[in-house]
Amino acid sequence: MNSMNEHTLAVIKATFDASxxxxxxxGEVVGNLLRVQVESxxxxxxxxxxxxxxxxxxxxxxxxxxxxxxxxxxxxxxxIRAAILGAQQGRVMYPEFKKLSQRAGCIGYSVWLTGxxxxxxxxxxxxxxxxxxx
Numbered sequence: 237m238n239s240m241n242e243h244t245l246a247v248i249k250a251t252f253d254a255s256x257x258x259x260x261x262x263g264e265v266v267g268n269l270l271r272v273q274v275e276s277x278x279x280x281x282x283x284x285x286x287x288x289x290x291x292x293x294x295x296x297x298x299x300x301x302x303x304x305x306x307x308x309x310x311x312x313x314x315x316i317r318a319a320i321l322g323a324q325q326g327r328v329m330y331p332e333f334k335k336l337s338q339r340a341g342c343i344g345y346s347v348w349l350t351g352x353x354x355x356x357x358x359x360x361x362x363x364x365x366x367x368x369x370x
Contacts (some may be wrong), residue, residue, distance in 0.1 A: 311364075
């Protein structure tokens with residue numbers, strides 16, 4: 237496995253921290269990560285882990301606080317879309333987005349930066365694919 241240079245590591249960690257604190261929007265997250273060659277990342281709410289993947293196969297795994305309330309059993313695509321729209325419009329920052337998406341039965345998601353979409357996952361394999369706005 238390839239190791240990550242210090243600059244890339246610092247940018248990913250700073251972006252992760254800023255996003256989790258709600259101080260930057262999703263568009264800023266995408267821009268920051270693309271600048272350091274992050275190809276995709278996966279967020280697993282149940283394990284409290286985010287794994288970043290670079291084009292050169294290097295990875296970085298960071299932990300975050302797991303949900304305080306249980307993730308809903310049923311996957312509600314409409315509620316997921318509403319949370320996404322709020323984030324796209326700048327009304328919903330990431331800490332609130334996590335709560336809203338978990339209440340909608342989302343157990344995690346994969347952000348495909350180079351593919352310009354996000355795949356949201358439910359407990360029974362349900363998915364919602366959201367393409368990045370142009």
